[in-house]
Amino acid sequence: MRAPKLHRRLFVNGLFRAGIYGLAFGALLPLFLILFDVFRKGLPVIDWNFLVSMPRATGETGGGIANAIVGSLMLIGLAAAMAVPLGVAAGVYLSEARKSRLAYFTRLAVDVLQGMPSVVIGIIAYLWLVRVMGKFTALSGGLALGLMMLPLVVRGTEEVLKLVPAHIKEASLALGVPHYRTVLRVIIPCGLPGIISAVLLGVSRIAGETAPLLFTAFGNRFLEFSPLKPVGSLPLTIFTYAMSPYQDLQAQAWGASVVLIVLVLATNIISRVVITRWKIQF
């Protein structure tokens, strides 16, 4: 009586397990296919020269994407400089004032901002900065990306600070440490790994954005370090090179894609490591 039942159960179990593995593999497959394709086409283009030299004149072969790499890093830096202080402050506020009416509306506003299409954000940055200053600048691109990054930092900070154990906070308050100092010296340090990882995830989210840069940072074929001038960026380079009729530039677009993907993967991996390895110690 028991043996057939057992066999049946083992069979169903095996079937179920195979199904789960199959579906998991199916979910991962597109990622691997994409990575495989991009790396196959992009890696041959990449060498040291590609990373550190400037684009050649149209029609000439060779040249690199140094302008785009520098521009992207600059834009990310500007975006983070705007989004991190504001976002962390708002996140701290939301986690401390959980029930207040203002917190409710802040949360709502942040969620709406998060759902805002990136093109619209680009137009807003265009209106606010480009029109006012009368020129395309890295600053306006940074603003657009910063606006995209802001909700991620706010909500990430809020969620992670909510996880800081209440009894640690109470211990500090009960010792006569003022609330603001408890926040600065206990709650934020306890949540720091999570905040850092939220920021890094925000960075990886905006690193590949193209649309908001089209009419803000605009693009630049030359190396530019001033935030008040237009700058190039990796996504823009990929966009323009991929649309160009020259085979050499199309190949370079694949190379730039690899660079961008590696940048995004690296920030993701770093944020994972920070979250799991960082001991809470303040």
Next chain:
Amino acid sequence: MVTTAMPQPVRPVRREQQAPAANPPAAPLPETAHVRTDNFSVYYHDHPAVNRVTLTIPAGKVTAIIGPSGCGKSTLLRAINRMNDFVPGARAEGQLWYCGQDVYGPNCDPVELRRRIGMVFQKPNPFPKSIFRNVAWAPKINGYRGDLEELVERSLRQAALWDEVKDKLDRSALALSGGQQQRLCIARAIAMQPDVLLMDEPCSALDPIATAHIEDLIDQLKTQYTVVLVTHNMQQAGRVSDRTAFMYLGELVEVDATDIIFTRPNNPRTQDYITGRFG
């Protein structure tokens, strides 16, 4: 930082006064009120968790608060150092005095109040820091100007923990046992040099040996501090407290010298609770 509004604490009952009064014939009136409540209530939203309690907590004594679960002991205790300020929906009514100062009045600085009134929680809650930094952190942040190492040693000695940890002060406090952690939390509270210590079931997470340790400690502490102890353990209240308050459904049923409460309480409900014939 230091507010002028807070009067200097009375540090009245010390050894010299205690010696003659050590074995009072009958329940004496509390000598010096250290904390006093007058028709004091705490509401969570509209539900009164502490209802019109009038209670005097004398200086230099151990006052135990007993009563069934949910009767408002913790709420009352946390009202004394205004920890309920951080509970959404909590609201106090009536008067609560600390050293003659209206704790809920406009002149009271709750931060300063919490420096004077230390608190030990039910579950040991050391910071995820070294043992040394657990004790030294709050005094340092609050501008302590003396020798920190000396302060840490003194506090740990008072908490009867020094001998066990003196060789590993830089180790994480989380590596200590539960009982050691609780004594560390007591040392941490003592290091702020408070004059009242509030303890909310400090032994409920501990085994009998660690409990005995803490009880000895409370006995020592009352020579220097006013202690308010919430406990579910009748024997513990009987062993360590001088006075016992019995609460029921948010109300203070009876408060008196501990031996009176445990031998001939006035109120039949107290009798029922103490003898375990409750409900």
